[in-house]
Amino acid sequence: AIAMVTHMVLADAVDSHDGTNYQDLVGKVCGYPFQLSAQILLFFYTYGLSIASHITIGDQLDKVCHLIHPSGGLICHRDILTPIASMLFIFPLIWIKNIANFSYASILSVASVVYLVIAIILDYIPGPPVDTQIWVLTEGPDFMTILQYLPTFVLGFQCHMTSVPLYYELNQRSIPRYLVVLCSM
Numbered sequence: 053a054i055a056m057v058t059h060m061v062l063a064d065a066v067d068s069h070d071g072t073n074y075q076d077l078v079g080k081v082c083g084y085p086f087q088l089s090a091q092i093l094l095f096f097y098t099y100g101l102s103i104a105s106h107i108t109i110g111d112q113l114d115k116v117c118h119l120i121h122p123s124g125g126l127i128c129h130r131d132i133l134t135p136i137a138s139m140l141f142i143f144p145l146i147w148i149k150n151i152a153n154f155s156y157a158s159i160l161s162v163a164s165v166v167y168l169v170i171a172i173i174l175d176y177i178p179g180p181p182v183d184t185q186i187w188v189l190t191e192g193p194d195f196m197t198i199l200q201y202l203p204t205f206v207l208g209f210q211c212h213m214t215s216v217p218l219y220y221e222l223n224q225r226s227i228p229r230y231l232v233v234l235c236s237m
Contacts, residue, residue: 055211055212056231056234058212059211059212059215059230059234060227060230060231062074062077062212062215062216062219063215063219063227063230064227065077065081066216066219066220067225067227069081071216071220072216072217072220073216073217073220074090074094074212074213074215074216074217075087075090075091075094077216078090094213097213100202105142106134106138109133109134109137109138109141110130110133110134113130113133113134113137114128114130114133117133150221152221218233
């Protein structure tokens with residue numbers, strides 16, 4: 053619910069200030085110092101998102117490769133699989149100029165999420181693994197633990213950066229229509 057409200061606030065700001073992307077919108081609403089800080093934070097956000105994406109790609113490709121080639125081998129090493137997959141699947145996306153062209157990548161993303169949900173359901177039909185351990189934090193996390201989970205946190209908020217250009221390019225732009233688009237995602 054809070055995420056929906058923040059998206060609605062961003063959409064209203066796009067209507068009143070005509071921002072085309074997140075950092076420009078921050079600059080028009082809050083001024084240049086905040087725009088500069090948004091650009092710097094966007095750099096770190098992109099870096100964290102890149103790390104999270106490459107970790108996820110490496111995790112999945114490692115398992116797929118061992119399914120296809122059970123003995124492993126040089127090709128099944130994460131250090132080789134991740135750069136190859138990045139060059140084939142991620143690198144071409146940087147040449148896309150219009151957000152509407154991301155619909156093809158979006159279809160692939162939805163299919164991968166559906167696959168993941170089905171795989172988790174099928175994995176847990178017999179019940180959770182017997183040797184499951186539960187972590188209970190008895191003290192606050194240290195700095196390295198925070199850095200370890202930072203890419204996951206960044207990945208969870210990636211939709212806010214794309215929210216502004218998505219609303220800006222929406223045909224017949226209105227906040228109720230945008231709410232329908234958000235609920236369908």
